[in-house]
Amino acid sequence: MQLCKVCSEQTPKYKCPACEIRYCSLPCYKRHKDLCLPVEKLPPNAAKDAVCTVADTWSIEDLLHKEDIADVVPLENLQLLGQSKELKDLLCNPHLRELLRAIDSANNKEEAMKAAMQEPLFVEFSDQCLKVVEKEDP
Known part of the structure; x- marks a missing residue:
């Protein structure tokens, strides 16, 4: 259903x-x-x-600015995001990609994030990201 x-x-x-x-x-x-x-x-x-593909054109340095980061995630954990099949599958959804573009281009990113968190698809995406980066090494 x-x-x-x-x-x-x-x-x-x-x-x-x-x-x-x-x-x-x-x-x-x-x-x-x-x-x-x-x-x-x-x-x-x-x-x-x-065919849905995720471009590998960004480096971690392109995405992160040290002065903007409150919580630091180890680089090894961030690199796991690019290897996650679940995340790649979610990113095949054009609505999610547009939400991410809207947040990225918003003047007030905090407000854009609050609005996006009302979208179940974005919540699913952010939960999956957290699941990947918070994974404990065995």
Whole structure:
């Protein structure tokens, strides 16, 4: 059974025309519309040929600035993020990628993160990231 992507409680009855997530009610739509990021439509035959890939173009140094970090995660644990099949699978979702882009480009990243944490998909992504980096070595 599918659940509403906004509240994760009810069966969805509607689909957002812009990003195609499924939601159950007007209140859920109103919560969602502030974070909605339209998904680009692929031509019908392009979907067959599309393969989700995660670019390996960033280094850890590109992503982190020491003055911005309150908690430091060991480099070895951060490198595990790139090896996680679960994270790569989640990143195949265009809605999640758009949420991440919106946070990255936001002027107020703290507010953008608070808003994103209302999206079950983003919560699932952040939980998976934490699970990977907090893994204890045997």
